[in-house]
Amino acid sequence: MYTKDGEKYFIVDSHMHYWSAGPDNWVKGAEHYAKGWIECFHAYQGLGPAETHWPIEKFMSYTEDDLMKDVFEDGYVDVAVFQPTYLKEWYAEGFNTTERNAALGEKHPGKFIANTRFDPRDGDEGLKELQRNVERYRSKGVKLYTAEWNNGSRGYKLSDPGCYRYLERAQELGIRNIHVHKGPTIWPLDKDAFDVSDVDHAATDFPELNFIVEHVGLPRIEDFCFMATQEPNVYAGLSVVIGGLMHARPKFFAKVMGELLFWVGEDKMTFGSDYGIWEPKWQVEGFVDWQMPDDDDLSDYPRLDTAGKKKILGLNAAKLYDIQVPAEFLVPAQAGQPAAKDDAQLVSGS
Amino acid sequence: MSAALSDVAGAALAALATVRDPELDKPVTDLGFVASCAVSGGRATVRLRLPTYFCAPNFAYLMVADAYDAVAGVPGVESAEVILEDHFAADAINEGVAAQAGFVQSFDGEAVAELGDLRAQFLRKAVMAGTDQVCRPLINAGATPEELVVLTLGAVPASPAMSRLKQRRAELGLPAGDDAPLLVDPAAGAPVPAAQVPLHLRKARVTRAGIEANTSICSGLFRARYGGGWTV
Numbered sequence: 001m002y003t004k005d006g007e008k009y010f011i012v013d014s015h016m017h018y019w020s021a022g023p024d025n026w027v028k029g030a031e032h033y034a035k036g037w038i039e040c041f042h043a044y045q046g047l048g049p050a051e052t053h054w055p056i057e058k059f060m061s062y063t064e065d066d067l068m069k070d071v072f073e074d075g076y077v078d079v080a081v082f083q084p085t086y087l088k089e090w091y092a093e094g095f096n097t098t099e100r101n102a103a104l105g106e107k108h109p110g111k112f113i114a115n116t117r118f119d120p121r122d123g124d125e126g127l128k129e130l131q132r133n134v135e136r137y138r139s140k141g142v143k144l145y146t147a148e149w150n151n152g153s154r155g156y157k158l159s160d161p162g163c164y165r166y167l168e169r170a171q172e173l174g175i176r177n178i179h180v181h182k183g184p185t186i187w188p189l190d191k192d193a194f195d196v197s198d199v200d201h202a203a204t205d206f207p208e209l210n211f212i213v214e215h216v217g218l219p220r221i222e223d224f225c226f227m228a229t230q231e232p233n234v235y236a237g238l239s240v241v242i243g244g245l246m247h248a249r250p251k252f253f254a255k256v257m258g259e260l261l262f263w264v265g266e267d268k269m270t271f272g273s274d275y276g277i278w279e280p281k282w283q284v285e286g287f288v289d290w291q292m293p294d295d296d297d298l299s300d301y302p303r304l305d306t307a308g309k310k311k312i313l314g315l316n317a318a319k320l321y322d323i324q325v326p327a328e329f330l331v332p333a334q335a336g337q338p339a340a341k342d343d344a345q346l347v348s349g350s
Numbered sequence: 351m352s353a354a355l356s357d358v359a360g361a362a363l364a365a366l367a368t369v370r371d372p373e374l375d376k377p378v379t380d381l382g383f384v385a386s387c388a389v390s391g392g393r394a395t396v397r398l399r400l401p402t403y404f405c406a407p408n409f410a411y412l413m414v415a416d417a418y419d420a421v422a423g424v425p426g427v428e429s430a431e432v433i434l435e436d437h438f439a440a441d442a443i444n445e446g447v448a449a450q451a452g453f454v455q456s457f458d459g460e461a462v463a464e465l466g467d468l469r470a471q472f473l474r475k476a477v478m479a480g481t482d483q484v485c486r487p488l489i490n491a492g493a494t495p496e497e498l499v500v501l502t503l504g505a506v507p508a509s510p511a512m513s514r515l516k517q518r519r520a521e522l523g524l525p526a527g528d529d530a531p532l533l534v535d536p537a538a539g540a541p542v543p544a545a546q547v548p549l550h551l552r553k554a555r556v557t558r559a560g561i562e563a564n565t566s567i568c569s570g571l572f573r574a575r576y577g578g579g580w581t582v
Contacts (some may be wrong), residue, residue, distance in 0.1 A: 032438070036402075036403030036404060036438055037403075037404065039403065039575075040402045040403055040404055040571070042574070043401075043402065043570075043574035044567075044570075044574075046571075046573070047567065047570040047571075047574075154460060183404075184404050184406040184407070185404075187460060188461045188462045189407055189453075189457050189460045190408055190453060190454070190461040190462060190463045190464065190465055190467075190468060191408075191468070192406075192468060192471065193406055193408075194406070218560075218563065218564065218567070219373065219560065219563075219564040220560065221556065221559065221563060222478075222553070222556045222557040222559075222560040225556050226553070226556075240567075241563075244566075244567050245563060245566060248566065248567075248570050249563075249566035249570075252562050252563050252566045255559040255562065255563070256559055256560075256563050258559075259555070259556045259559050259560075262552075296490045297486060297490070
C-alpha cells in the first residue's frame, strides 16, 4: 500500500522474480551464456537511480530477506506475481523456477501469486508438468519466454500448432493470464525475433485468455500498439517501461506513456517492477508523482489522473488475478479514460 | 608515409560512418559501436561492440557485414577484417563475414533466408519515424492533415530530418524527388489517401517513439557495459 496526498494506492507487482544466477548455478560449458545473461540484466539496473544499484555479486544471488524488504517492507507492494524463467540450458537448477518461487511464497501466505510456465517444445511430458504445477501451486497465469533455447531450438512462436495445444490445455486447467516475453533469438534467425504478430493470432483464437505483453513489446512498441488496439484481451505490461525509462529518459518515458495511453488505454496497462532488476520503491513513488510534461510535442496525448494511476499500479492486475481489494482503494467504475474507440476502429479498418 | 597511412585510416572511419544500426537508424560511429579502426600495410582491422551480449544476431550480422563492405571499398585498403567482440554469436558472425558466406550459411540450419527483407522492414520503420520528425514541427505550428496531404517533399523547408527522410525513401526505392508526396505508404510508395492521414501520422509518431525508446535503453546498456556512449 502506498499513500500520497491522502490518496491510497493498492499495489500489485505483476512481474517480478526470485532468481539464482551465481556461478554455483552455471551449467558447465555454458558459463559464458549464464554470465552474459545476468550481466545484461545487471546493465538494465543501471537505468534506475544510482542509489538503487547493486554490486553484481548481490544481483546474481539476492536473498529472501532482500526480496521481502525491497518489495514489501520498503516497496509498498501488497501482492506480487512471480514470473518464472527457466533457462535450464544455462542455469543448472533453472534461473527462476516455479518451485523456487513457490517455496518462498509458501512461507509468506497472501503475499505472492505463483505463476508457472510452459515450453511447447517439451511435448507430452511438458503438458503433464504444466498440469502438476497448476494443481500444486494453483497458478492462474503462465510466463512464456519465447526466445528460450531448448535442445538446439532457438525459440518458438505462440502461433505454432504445438503452442496452441499447450494454450488449449492451459485454458482447460484454469489458466487465464498469459504473460509473454520476447527475446533476441528465435527460429528462423533471419526474421525479427521481437515480432509480436504471433501474439495477435493467439489472442484472436483464444478470446477467453488474457495476453499481457511484458515490456510492452519493447523493442517493438509500435507493432504492439497496433495489435493491442485491435485485441480486447491484450494488455501492456509496463515492466522495463517504468524501470528503464522513467528515471533515465523522462522525455521518452512521457512519449511512450502517451502512446500507450492513446493506443492501449489505462484499463489495460499493468505495473511490474521486474524485481530484482529494479526495486519497486522508486518506481511506485515516481509513477504516482509523474505527470505528462508541458511540451508541444506531448500536448495532444491523453492525461493520466489519480484514478488511472491506481488502476495501473494495482487495480487492473487485481482484476486479472481475482485479488480482493479493500473498498478504500477502489475507484469509481467510470473514472479515467479508456483508449479512444474511434482510433481503434480506424486501425482495424486500415 | 605516416600521413598517407592515417589518411587511409581516416577514410576507413569515414566509410564506417555510412554503416547504420538498422533498428536504431543511426550510424555505428555515432553509437560508439566502433571500438577501433586501424589500417596497417593495406590491411584494415575494425573492432565492433554492441550494447549487450545478446543483441539480436541478425542485426549484428548486418552491421558486421556492412562494416566489412564499407571498409573493403576504401582506396588503399587491400584486405579487411571486422571483429565483433563480446557477443554470444561472435564466432559465427565473424567467420561468416570473413568468408563472405552469407547469413544462411553462417547460421547453418538456423536461418532460411538472407537479411534483405529484414533490412527493408526496418527501413520502412525509419521512413515512418522520419515522417514524424519532418511533420511534427509542422503540426505543432498548426498544419492540418488536409494541408499535409497535398505537400510535396520539395515544399517542405530543408532540414537534416528532411534529407534523412529522402535518403531512406530512395534506399527503399520509394518516390524521393521534390515532386513526390510528403506522405506515402512505406510499403508500396503510394500517396496516403486523405482519409487515412490522421492514422498514418499516428503510426509515424508511435514508430518514432518506439525507436527513440529503444535507442534510450540501448544507450544506457552500452554505457553500463563500456562507459561513455551517446545521448539521444
